[in-house]
Amino acid sequence: MANMDGAEVAKHNSKESCWIVLESNVYDVTSFLSKHPGGAAMLLKQAGSDATNEFKKYHPLDYVNHLPSGSLLGPMDPNTLSKLNVQDEERSTPPGSAKEENKLPHVSLCVSCPDFEAAAKLVLPHKSYVYASGSANTALSLRGNLDDWSRITFRPRVMRNVGHVDTKRSIFGHSSQYPFYISPMGTLGAIHPGAELEMVKGAVRKGTHMVVSTASTKSSEQIMTTCLSELEKMGGRSPTQLFYQYYMPVDRKKALNLMHVVKKAGYKGLWITVDTPVLGKRTADRILQAEEALAVGLSDDDSAETTAEWETGDENTFAPSMGGRPVSGQLSPHTTWEDLLWIRKEWPGPIVLKGIQCAEDAKLAMEHGCDGILLSNHGGRQLHSAPSSLMTLLEIRTYCPEVLGKIEVFLDGGLRDGNDVLKALCLGATAVGVGRPFLYALGAYGVKGVERCVDVLLDELVTGMRLLGITSLDQCRPEMVNASRLLNDMYRPDTWAKSRL
């Protein structure tokens, strides 16, 4: 293949003919524009330029192998690189200031979880911040997640000798110093160049457990390898374990394949996400997509088509070919409770259903032999007007309390303080997941931020325990919190039935 001239590549910068450079090779991605699950606008923005850096934020390099055959046009002539189009680096919000003027606050100035968000907002590309902070529809579910924690107050006991406190908790027999773990979040490459590898290093250094997302930028094997080598460096002093969040691919063979890969890699449990049969309406993402489409001259119709294709999942014939790693296009809307039977046969370890949102499903999960449930509404990113996980926990306590003693019960969504963790544990949770605070900490400060975020939560937890009058998490009891305000709003079948008469 002849070397490609930069000036020639630069001319192919439209939807009629779109060429991009990836790792010194030129690709014609024109026919792939409408198939790209991330949208045509992402690619068009890079048209006629070197897209390698942007590409690496979102994908492993071997993704290029999944372009239609014939897409590779040839190697770039290195002497003509300067003739390529140059794209503006993604700018921070507010435009450009913090990084350049070194205004990112020192990590020690992050003394509570919201500080990490403020810092990340200064340095993250606008698009990445929108991805992380985004939520469904009018953000009602997200607001409920954040607000409901403040509707519960403590009932502290005094004079209890709280000189020493023990914050240990186990998840399926794996003990750590923390009753919280890092929640699974996809595409961390858009947040930090080290993506999940950087996050997992922070987790290991502090000894927290972490759940790894199917939609990770890095492969499940890479993440596990990094974890193991970091554990080795710690000389056995870190108890960190990795669990795997499983989006079940539509195709059974691929679903099995993925499970085998994860099992072989050594993940300790399968967190099956069940609140995402289709992607929720991510309002801010939609606006951004539309803006990007308009900026590169795509009509509303073009962008609507692209979005619909990757959101509806099983129509996307491209996605299932992505190297055994499910992609957004592979969310399965067909999953039922029966699927747990074959999953159980294939997966010997603990199974947790992630995204339980009412008492009936909590009970069903227990009856289907699940080892745990995670009460979650996906950080308010899925169903509009979904209940907070606290509300679901209260339902379970009221309508099927037997679940709490029988299987492990986790919560996530809106936890921003070690005292929130304590409230969940008083009401019977085994442990809780924390999402965005860790993501923002990673985005602003890398590993250091992740470690700092653990410290902040732990410090709040320890102080909270002492002021509440307990020295071990086993002493957490429901009577240590006043949940009356939330209970007032809880679903009541009787009232509902009467109102229908």
Ligand code: HEM
């Ligand atoms: C040219 C070859 C490319 C291929 C084969 C490809 C493939 C894919 C696939 C399969 C997905 C689905 C989700 C995932 O696996 O994370 C995706 C999503 C995405 N891609 Fe690409 N892509 C390419 C280029 C690019 C480039 C150059 C960019 C950035 C400029 C980009 C940005 C994105 C984004 C932002 C998403 C959405 C991520 C999400 O919502 O989870 N892609 N792409």
Ligand SMILES: Cc1cc2nc3c(=O)[nH]c(=O)nc-3n(C[C@H](O)[C@H](O)[C@H](O)COP(=O)(O)O)c2cc1C
């Ligand atoms: C940016 C982002 C990406 C996420 N990606 C996934 C994912 O790939 N799989 C999944 O099951 N949940 C995902 N979640 C949901 C989290 O696992 C978790 O339920 C939620 O973030 C908890 O709420 P919090 O962020 O308020 O702590 C994601 C959440 C965010 C914010």
